[in-house]
Amino acid sequence: MDWSLAVLLFLLLLPLPPPCASDDRLSLGSKPLSPNSTIVSTGGGFALGFFSPTSSNQAKLYLGIWYAGGGIPGLTVVWVANRDTPATATNTAAPTLSLTNTSNLVLSDAGGAVLWTTNVTGVVSSSIPAGVAAVLLDTGNLVIRHPNGTALWESFDHPSDSFLPGMKIGFVYATRATERLVSWAAPDDPSPGSFTYGVDTATLLQLFLWNGTRPLMRDGPWTGYAVAGWYQANAGVFVYQAVVSTADEIYLTYSVSDGASRIRFVVTPAGAYQLQSWNAGSSSWAVLGDSPAYDCNRYGHCGPYGYCDNTVAAPTCVCLDGFEPADTAEWSRGGFEQGCRRKEALAGCAGGGGGGDGFLALTGMKSPDKFVHVANRTLDECAAECTSNCSCVAYAYANLSTTGTTGDMTRCLVWSGELIDTEKLGDVVGSDTLYLRLAGTDAAVQGNVFSAMLTVCATCRRTCVKGKSSSNALRIALPTVLTSTILIITGILLACWIKSKGKRGNKEDNNKISPGARSKSDELVEGSAAQDVELPFIKFEDIEAATQNFSEAYKIGQGGFGKVYKAMLGGQEVAIKRLSKDSEQGMEEFRNEAILIAKLQHRNLVRLLGCSVQDREKILIYEYLPNRSLDAILFDNSRKVLLDWPTRFNIIKGVARGLLYLHQDSRLTIVHRDLKAANVLLDAEMRPKIADFGMARIFSDNQKNANTQRVVGTYGYMAPEYAMEGVFSIKSDVYSFGVLTLELVTGIRRSAFNKTKDFPNLTIYAWDMWKEGNGKDLADPSIMDTCSVDEVLLCSHMALLCAQENSDDRPLMSSVVLALENGSTTLPTPNNSWHYGQGSSDMEQTRYRIDSSTNSLTLTNIEGR
Ligand SMILES: *[C@@H]1O[C@H](CO)[C@@H](O)[C@H](O)[C@H]1NC(C)=O
Ligand SMILES: *[C@@H]1O[C@H](CO)[C@@H](O)[C@H](O)[C@H]1NC(C)=O
Ligand SMILES: *[C@@H]1O[C@H](CO)[C@@H](O)[C@H](O)[C@H]1NC(C)=O
Ligand SMILES: *[C@@H]1O[C@H](CO)[C@@H](O)[C@H](O)[C@H]1NC(C)=O
Ligand SMILES: *[C@@H]1O[C@H](CO)[C@@H](O)[C@H](O)[C@H]1NC(C)=O
Ligand SMILES: *[C@@H]1O[C@H](CO)[C@@H](O)[C@H](O)[C@H]1NC(C)=O
Ligand SMILES: *[C@@H]1O[C@H](CO)[C@@H](O)[C@H](O)[C@H]1NC(C)=O
Ligand SMILES: *[C@@H]1O[C@H](CO)[C@@H](O)[C@H](O)[C@H]1NC(C)=O
Numbered sequence: 013m014d015w016s017l018a019v020l021l022f023l024l025l026l027p028l029p030p031p032c033a034s035d036d037r038l039s040l041g042s043k044p045l046s047p048n049s050t051i052v053s054t055g056g057g058f059a060l061g062f063f064s065p066t067s068s069n070q071a072k073l074y075l076g077i078w079y080a081g082g083g084i085p086g087l088t089v090v091w092v093a094n095r096d097t098p099a100t101a102t103n104t105a106a107p108t109l110s111l112t113n114t115s116n117l118v119l120s121d122a123g124g125a126v127l128w129t130t131n132v133t134g135v136v137s138s139s140i141p142a143g144v145a146a147v148l149l150d151t152g153n154l155v156i157r158h159p160n161g162t163a164l165w166e167s168f169d170h171p172s173d174s175f176l177p178g179m180k181i182g183f184v185y186a187t188r189a190t191e192r193l194v195s196w197a198a199p200d201d202p203s204p205g206s207f208t209y210g211v212d213t214a215t216l217l218q219l220f221l222w223n224g225t226r227p228l229m230r231d232g233p234w235t236g237y238a239v240a241g242w243y244q245a246n247a248g249v250f251v252y253q254a255v256v257s258t259a260d261e262i263y264l265t266y267s268v269s270d271g272a273s274r275i276r277f278v279v280t281p282a283g284a285y286q287l288q289s290w291n292a293g294s295s296s297w298a299v300l301g302d303s304p305a306y307d308c309n310r311y312g313h314c315g316p317y318g319y320c321d322n323t324v325a326a327p328t329c330v331c332l333d334g335f336e337p338a339d340t341a342e343w344s345r346g347g348f349e350q351g352c353r354r355k356e357a358l359a360g361c362a363g364g365g366g367g368g369d370g371f372l373a374l375t376g377m378k379s380p381d382k383f384v385h386v387a388n389r390t391l392d393e394c395a396a397e398c399t400s401n402c403s404c405v406a407y408a409y410a411n412l413s414t415t416g417t418t419g420d421m422t423r424c425l426v427w428s429g430e431l432i433d434t435e436k437l438g439d440v441v442g443s444d445t446l447y448l449r450l451a452g453t454d455a456a457v458q459g460n461v462f463s464a465m466l467t468v469c470a471t472c473r474r475t476c477v478k479g480k481s482s483s484n485a486l487r488i489a490l491p492t493v494l495t496s497t498i499l500i501i502t503g504i505l506l507a508c509w510i511k512s513k514g515k516r517g518n519k520e521d522n523n524k525i526s527p528g529a530r531s532k533s534d535e536l537v538e539g540s541a542a543q544d545v546e547l548p549f550i551k552f553e554d555i556e557a558a559t560q561n562f563s564e565a566y567k568i569g570q571g572g573f574g575k576v577y578k579a580m581l582g583g584q585e586v587a588i589k590r591l592s593k594d595s596e597q598g599m600e601e602f603r604n605e606a607i608l609i610a611k612l613q614h615r616n617l618v619r620l621l622g623c624s625v626q627d628r629e630k631i632l633i634y635e636y637l638p639n640r641s642l643d644a645i646l647f648d649n650s651r652k653v654l655l656d657w658p659t660r661f662n663i664i665k666g667v668a669r670g671l672l673y674l675h676q677d678s679r680l681t682i683v684h685r686d687l688k689a690a691n692v693l694l695d696a697e698m699r700p701k702i703a704d705f706g707m708a709r710i711f712s713d714n715q716k717n718a719n720t721q722r723v724v725g726t727y728g729y730m731a732p733e734y735a736m737e738g739v740f741s742i743k744s745d746v747y748s749f750g751v752l753t754l755e756l757v758t759g760i761r762r763s764a765f766n767k768t769k770d771f772p773n774l775t776i777y778a779w780d781m782w783k784e785g786n787g788k789d790l791a792d793p794s795i796m797d798t799c800s801v802d803e804v805l806l807c808s809h810m811a812l813l814c815a816q817e818n819s820d821d822r823p824l825m826s827s828v829v830l831a832l833e834n835g836s837t838t839l840p841t842p843n844n845s846w847h848y849g850q851g852s853s854d855m856e857q858t859r860y861r862i863d864s865s866t867n868s869l870t871l872t873n874i875e876g877r
Contacts, residue, residue: 038117039145044108047073047101055150056081062099062107063087065200072098073107074202075119075128077152077167079274083295090152090174090276091167092202094119094128095194115144115156115164130156130165151178172202175209175266175277180256181219182263183211195279207283215385216262217423220311221285221303227311228283229304230433232378233425235442236412247289247300249275275300309435311381315351316430319377323438332431333372334450351430356451371395371407371447373564378435379408379444383425394424395447403428408444439592547610549603550581550633552626555588562590568640569690578636585636586621590629599625606632609706612678616670618693618703634703638696641703643689647761652792657799659698660756664807665832666700667692671749672825674705675742682706683741687748689755743819749828750814754778757807759792775815779842782808806835812842 036054038045045051050061059080062073075093099107105122112118119128143159153176154167168179173195175181183190192210197203207228209221221229234255253266268275274290287301304310306327308320314329315338321330329343331352337343338350358369386397391409398407410423437443558579559566569576574591581588606623613619624631642663645651655663667687674682684691684705691704751762754774762774771777781790791804810831816822821843823831831839 036149037145037147038109038111040111040113042111044110046108047106050080051148052080053148053150053152057150058090058148058152060148060154063089065089065202071100073101074098075107075109076202077148077154079152079290083292084274084290085295088290088297089172089202090176091154091172093167095172095202095204097127099127111144111146111156115158117146117156117165132156132165152176153178173205173279177267177275178265180261180263180265181210182256182261183213183216184261186260188213193277193279195283196281198281201281205279205281207279207281209279209285211264215383217385218381219264221279221283223283227381227433229285229309230311230381232435232442232444233383233408233410233423234412235410235444236423247275247291247298249289251275251287312433314348314434316432317352317354318348319434319436321436323376323436330436332434332448333374334448354451358449358451369449369451371399372450374436374446374448376436376438376440376443377408377446378433378437378442379425379446380406380427380431380434382429382432383408383427386424386426387422388420389422389424391424394422394426397424398426398447398449401426401428404449405429406431406446406448408446410444547607547620548622550622550624550631552624552629552631554581555579555624555631555633559588581633584621587634587636589632589634591631593628602630605706612674612682612706614670614673614678615699616666616701617673617705618701637693637701639694639698641690642692642694642700643761645694646689646755646759652759652794655698655756655795656797657791657795657803660795661800661803661807663692663694663698663700664753664756665829667702667749667752668825668829668832670700670702671745672829674702675745675825681742684745684748687745687752689752689761692752741819742825743822746814746822746825746828747816747819749825750811750816750822751775753807753811753814754790757792757804757811758790759794775812778808779812782812782842802835806832809839809842813839816843818843 035051038051045061047062050059052059057080058077060077061075063076063078064071064073066072074089074095076087076089077091078087078089099119099121101107102122107119107121107127109117109119114132116132117130118126121127144156144164146154146156148154151168155163156165158164168176169191171179171181171191171193173193175193181191181193190211190213192208195205195207197205206224207221210219212218212220212230215233217233219231220227249268251266251268253264256263256265266277275288277285277287279285285303286299288297289300290296291298306320307313308322308327308329314320317332317335318329318337319332320327329348331337334355335352336355338353339347342350386394389397389409394407394409398404404426406427408425412421412423431448434446556562558581559577562575562577566577566579567575568578568587574589577588577590579586579588602625603623606620610620618637619635620632621635622633624633639645645654671684671687674684682705684702686704687702691702693701693703695701751774754760755762758774758778760774771780778790781787787805787808788801790808791799810823810828814822814828
């Protein structure tokens with residue numbers, strides 16, 4: 013079934029007689045809203061008024077918000093006030109909506125009885141100034157606004173069935189209030205239906221779609237990213253979903269690229285959670301995403317210890333490694349409820365002699381439900397927590413991007429019961445590595461993914477035999493409700509869409525685009541036979557041997573493109589980069605790209621020494637640099653003193669030269685696309701070398717092919733035009749360079765920017781300081797003794813020029829290098845386009861909120877209308 017073409021007919025509700033009044037607000041003392049009029053937002057996007065969901069019978073009237081104007085036949089209602097209490101109209105009297113002198117909206121029926129009210133309390137009527145008004149914003153949000161701009165109430169805090177851009181689904185700590193989306197009972201009945209979507213309040217880590225109290229679908233536990241962005245090719249929009257955590261609340265929100273206002277998530281009366289978008293061409297609502305997409309994605313569909321494999325064309329149930337169907341005959345008939353059972357019992361605590369149990373690392377998973385969140389555990393401690401507890405069958409660890417209210421950024425999950433509702437997603441944003449306890453032999457026979465074999469028997473037996481005394485020390489904290497935290501959720505679902513849509517796209521488009529891409533490479537090497545370059549091809553087996561099958565013990569890092577291992581190869585220390593399997597690029601293309609990249613040689617670029625290919629495995633071998641990455645030193649309070657100002661200035665200049673070479677001086681014009689502190693490595697003399705250049709080329713072919721693009725790069729370093737529109741150029745790298753320079757000057761990590769400084773992000777903070785003439789105070793306190801004020805000012809100034817919103821305003825790297833080398837004093841003034849505080853639309857607020865969350869994306873282009 014191709015859901016992208018599906019059309020929603022049930023949304024065609026009937027509007028009431030043509031609206032007469034047209035204003036965007038209801039003020040204190042103004043004429044009440046009645047069924048013969050509507051309130052329309054200033055941009056004409058939404059209307060507030062009365063509607064009747066059925067054509068034949070206008071007896072029931074509801075107050076609602078729907079998309080206004082622009083060719084939508086009938087009404088698509090996104091919000092309903094009086095879902096439980098419809099109004100009636102007679103020939104002589106009608107319901108009305110008015111704003112009272114207590115700053116409340118009150119919906120009264122024809123007889124004057126109150127049907128619905130906003131019920132804002134705590135505002136003393138005598139203190140209400142005249143300017144209070146209920147305003148319908150162009151985002152679809154109805155806000156009761158105090159003249160000083162404070163929102164006293166907003167409809168976005170009280171969703172119906174629709175999740176609009178800028179809205180939040182979350183949890184408020186103080187009130188423990190949580191709002192769910194609630195479906196309509198039927199397409200023509202706005203009263204609350206049985207399907208709801210919202211935060212799992214027991215863990216605050218995941219989202220559920222429920223049918224009554226029964227889970228219907230679950231988005232796996234949050235893995236810590238702040239923003240997940242994807243390109244929805246079938247609607248031509250970028251969608252950004254963000255998890256925002258403040259001291260008061262945690263919530264999920266999203267936004268879309270400009271010009272795509274008619275887009276919404278909705279829980280349908282039939283129990284699907286859909287992303288819909290208005291298609292003006294076909295005058296219909298297109299369903300861009302629909303979940304659960306397959307039976308397999310339904311909650312618990314594959315039974316205990318079974319999982320839904322989404323990485324295949326037709327997702328289906330599979331038993332976890334080391335497990336087999338509990339009832340093979342039933343399983344083969346498609347009856348998965350009984351799930352799977354262990355092939356070999358765990359040695360556990362009772363088992364003596366024959367070897368211990370081990371843990372198998374399953375990557376790219378949606379972790380199962382029914383976990384216990386243990387607070388304050390590092391990965392190692394999390395492993396120990398599970399290893400030492402006889403009843404623990406699995407664990408999963410993630411670093412969270414926000415600390416919430418507790419300062420705990422760890423997410424250690426352990427399971428002791430059956431593993432239910434697991435899915436395999438593949439290597440996508442939002443997937444987890446699940447460590448599964450297996451009997452020793454089972455774990456040992458596993459191939460590549462086998463990671464760490466932990467012999468647990470001794471520890472375990474000791475714990476269990478000693479019993480109570482040691483169990484205190486090994487106490488597992490109670491679930492997060494009381495102890496920690498924070499945190500939701502989110503879009504494993506998105507990950508699935510990205511994945512599945514990527515798959516779909518590839519089938520059709522591969523042939524169309526690949527030849528073009530290939531000829532481009534040929535052009536770039538100017539006909540010279542690629543084979544001319546000496547780039548050793550290493551046998552895959554040799555690499556497996558050198559890293560002991562990619563054992564965790566050899567792993568030194570992990571990035572967007574894959575994992576990095578350190579090993580000895582041919583008597584030399586090397587860094588081995590194992591590319592994630594996202595790239596659908598063929599072996600031949602990969603070889604060509606690797607050879608091209610090997611041609612790039614510059615003292616500020618990491619040397620590529622060799623590569624290896626086998627089946628879908630693609631591996632690059634680089635020189636190993638002892639001081640590792642810049643971020644590990646710069647943001648470590650005990651080590652950052654190693655970087656005095658002269659060293660930092662040299663790093664800034666070195667990175668600039670390396671970038672200049674990539675952009676202009678090499679023959680290839682490479683756009684790095686993911687320049688950040690973690691991708692700048694330092695050699696023994698602390699000289700910078702840019703890593704991961706050319707990765708974009710290796711992955712770009714796939715990017716172009718994919719129907720749904722994933723934006724490559726790191727939020728916070730990404731230029732707005734790249735983040736929002738996927739438009740990237742050498743100027744996007746210049747932006748990242750600006751952010752990196754600010755980090756070097758201030759010693760503050762962009763993604764960990766401390767909100768107590770009262771600025772939403774590092775760039776705006778730096779701009780504010782600089783324009784107030786306090787640029788020198790930007791310098792990291794730990795370089796105070798060694799810094800030259802002029803150089804700090806020059807670097808800050810240059811950084812601000814590079815990080816300007818408008819890519820045309822940013823300088824080329826050649827100018828940057830020139831200015832840094834010569835200490836130019838005639839630089840232009842940065843264009844103050846970092847808007848903050850100005851305007852008051854909702855989207856502006858959303859942008860601001862997303863912006864101020866840690867590790868975030870700057871969504872500044874959204875409101876521009
Ligand atoms: C709308 O209806 C109200 C009462 O139902 C009436 O007082 C008012 O005049 C009507 N306005 C228009 C423009 O028809
Ligand atoms: C208004 O809120 C108060 C407490 O917040 C509650 O007791 C009352 O029932 C609410 N009234 C209406 C009409 O919802
Ligand atoms: C507010 O309205 C109520 C009823 O409409 C009225 O009794 C009261 O005097 C009003 N208060 C003020 C301060 O205007
Ligand atoms: C606006 O007024 C409200 C109500 O008097 C008050 O609670 C709030 O703090 C004010 N906000 C600002 C920004 O002045
Ligand atoms: C929702 O639950 C009801 C009753 O429990 C059941 O009849 C219905 O089939 C369920 N719907 C879905 C989509 O699961
Ligand atoms: C986490 O550990 C740190 C130090 O070990 C401690 O200060 C903090 O209170 C702990 N937090 C929680 C939530 O247990
Ligand atoms: C979590 O963060 C720590 C410290 O920053 C890092 O060493 C570790 O590799 C991270 N773990 C994962 C699973 O990302
Ligand atoms: C082992 O895990 C179970 C379930 O999580 C828990 O009830 C038990 O207290 C744990 N035992 C020890 C020794 O930590």
